[in-house]
Amino acid sequence: MDANEYDNEAEIHLLAGPYALDALDDIERARFDRHLATCEPCQNETYELLATVARLGEADAEAAPPAMRDAVLAQIAQTPQVVPRSQAATSSDQRASKGRRATRWLGAAAAVLAIGAIGAGIFGVQERQSADVLTAQSQQVADLVASPDTIVRQMPMGDASSAVVMSPSKGQAMMIAQGVPALPADQTYELWTLTADGQARPAGTWVPGPNGTATVALEGDLAGTAAVAVTVEPAGGSSTPSGAPIAQVVMA
Amino acid sequence: MIPFESMSTSNKDPDEVTKLLLLTARGDEAAFRDLYDLMAGSVFGLVRRVLRDPSQSEEVAQEVLVEVWRLAARFDPDRGTGKTWILTMAHRRAIDRVRSAQSAANRDTAYGVASHEPDHDHVSADVEHEFEKRQVRNAMKQLTPIQRAAVELAFYKGYTHTEVATTLEIPLGTAKTRLRDGLIHLRDALGVT
Structure with a gap:
């Protein structure tokens, strides 16, 4: 078995165990996600092992603190849900097409994670939840990345991590962020695209999700974008930046 | 409650x-x-x-x-x-x-800590829940010591397979294998399909 340790093809199937136990680092996880997308035996094994791990977890069930129920229900009342990929019912006659969709989804997630690797770890090796966070817009990001002229730039934002992915030919860009602090209700984050002569064009307001993450498509005309910046603005956003950027990155 | x-x-x-x-x-x-x-x-x-x-x-x-x-x-x-x-x-x-x-260094580095039985301070009155717990415990006991140690370090301690290998002083390939075959044994013992 150990003879295969450096034999990637033989070894990758072994990762189903560590994968199900969350015992992989980001890069290996991305590698295994890519492998899963095309390896049906590994998919089946992985789903079974994930179910096994869930059984281990279930054995530890104990009564949750009573106050948690109210807290969660209050929070979900004001938490928007991600848009369903499909409103289609889940009857068994649609299993085949759903299976293909799942495969594409895995591919997309892998592509997104690959960006992390390209960008020298957009979120750092520890930040494994980026995989979950990014899957909402993963197809969109993956499409963007598939464009040959795509630029990926890390954008330091205080203690938060963020990156901008831009395809000039598609005229599309997205910002992906993690660890972003929440703002008071009367403030919002706002994205800007900056032209080479320093003109700032509003590119949309956003607030991080409950876990401090955000995946935002930049709005407006991206032509001539030399840099992207983020400011804190009054709720509703501004048409010109009212303060110094908290983050910016050159996209040229 | x-x-x-x-x-x-x-x-x-x-x-x-x-x-x-x-x-x-x-x-x-x-x-x-x-x-x-x-x-x-x-x-x-x-x-x-x-x-x-x-x-x-x-x-x-x-x-x-x-x-x-x-x-x-x-x-x-x-x-x-x-x-x-x-x-x-x-x-x-x-x-x-x-x-x-915690960095890995701050975690319990001695394997002994991870191998303890769960130390719940509550007493579950529910028979079925106890049954489920016992099933998992019994399934765990059927693993080889290395399999069990590897699975417990990863599951309960959040060790990566690299850390599992280092802690148990086994080659990385062996750690991966033990995590996988350990889980496969648990899957079969628990009747997960």
Whole structure:
């Protein structure tokens, strides 16, 4: 078995165990996600092992603190849900097409994670939840990345991590962020695209999700974008930046 | 207090959680409330088993349950049950918290700590839940010492396979293999399909 340790093809199937136990680092996880997308035996094994791990977890069930129920229900009342990929019912006659969709989804997630690797770890090796966070817009990001002229730039934002992915030919860009602090209700984050002569064009307001993450498509005309910046603005956003950027990155 | 009988549903109606999760995905808050009542104990217990600290565990469990609401549309019933999806998320979040809070050096480096039996301070009155716990414990006992150590370090301590290898002084390839064949044994012993 150990003879295969450096034999990637033989070894990758072994990762189903560590994968199900969350015992992989980001890069290996991305590698295994890519492998899963095309390896049906590994998919089946992985789903079974994930179910096994869930059984281990279930054995530890104990009564949750009573106050948690109210807290969660209050929070979900004001938490928007991600848009369903499909409103289609889940009857068994649609299993085949759903299976293909799942495969594409895995591919997309892998592509997104690959960006992390390209960008020298957009979120750092520890930040494994980026995989979950990014899957909402993963197809969109993956499409963007598939464009040959795509630029990926890390954008330091205080203690938060963020990156901008831009395809000039598609005229599309997205910002992906993690660890972003929440703002008071009367403030919002706002994205800007900056032209080479320093003109700032509003590119949309956003607030991080409950876990401090955000995946935002930049709005407006991206032509001539030399840099992207983020400011804190009054709720509703501004048409010109009212303060110094908290983050910016050159996209040229 | 949430009754224990509502927590251990693996032998009852395995589809209830999945059905409620699919309804939750369509924005059904009443379904989410029922889902909460079925799953909050498992989520909290799992997170607490990993994190130990009750208030941190409550914080993370709460985050997970809100994420269940937010990301419900992402759940694909073809890839497993709703319960697996939720507990997978709970485990990952708990592990993320462990890894970001402590460097590997700060964690218990002696394997002995991980091999202790769960030290729950509550007494579960529910027979079925006890049965489930005993099943898992018995399944664990059937593993070889190295398999068991590897699985426990990864599951309860958040060790990566590299850390498992270092701690148990085994080659990395062996650590990967033990994690996989250990889980496969557990899968068969627990009758997971």
